[in-house]
Amino acid sequence: MTPTCPVCRSDRTLAFIQVDGLDYWRCPRCLATFLDPAQRPDRKKEKAEYDRHQNLPDDPGYRRFLSRLADPLLERLAPGSAGLDFGCGPGPTLALMLVEAGHRMQLYDPFFHPDRTALERRYDFITCTEVVEHLHDPAAVFELLDGCLRPGGWLGIMTRFQTDDSRFANWHYRRDPTHVVFYRPETFAWLGQRWGWEIEVMAPDRILARVGASRMAGAPD
16 A cells, blocks of 8 residues: 655655665655655654664764754844754753753653643744654644744754665665655755745755744744
């Protein structure tokens, strides 16, 4: 049975490649590539993999990595903006960096900071670093994040773009067992059209998306 694209909901996806017993599909509409839904890891396996990560706030190398998104985002934010670090993990380093820069931050992570009241507010910006490739239902998450942004708000995403099919089988990003969907710049262009976002692509792994200033009010501030 052909699976539906988890990014754009198209039901016309095509078989792409089988690697290490895993089946990957390609969406011809948004160009996302994704693991067969029946082969996604369960929550226990996901949590075990995340617990192995050593991304700590006092690691200067990790801070440099995150600054590749933080720096261009900070150039666009008004002083004292309110932000959400979505999928922040056990050590929310990026949120700390943004607090140090004078902004107010809330945290949400389904495994480590699962308080969903953080998702009932609206924000000037949302960060989502090394998260969207893990999502089993990214279409629902993008809808959620869109609704959590104020008019003119920014969504900052980091995820490695999948652009070279010939290298996919041996690509390090694919080999992470919790990475189940892969994006191209064209995928984010489609999302921009879908949600009315102004998209800035910073290859090879960063997106800044701005919500249209005419957005009607949604969730309470």
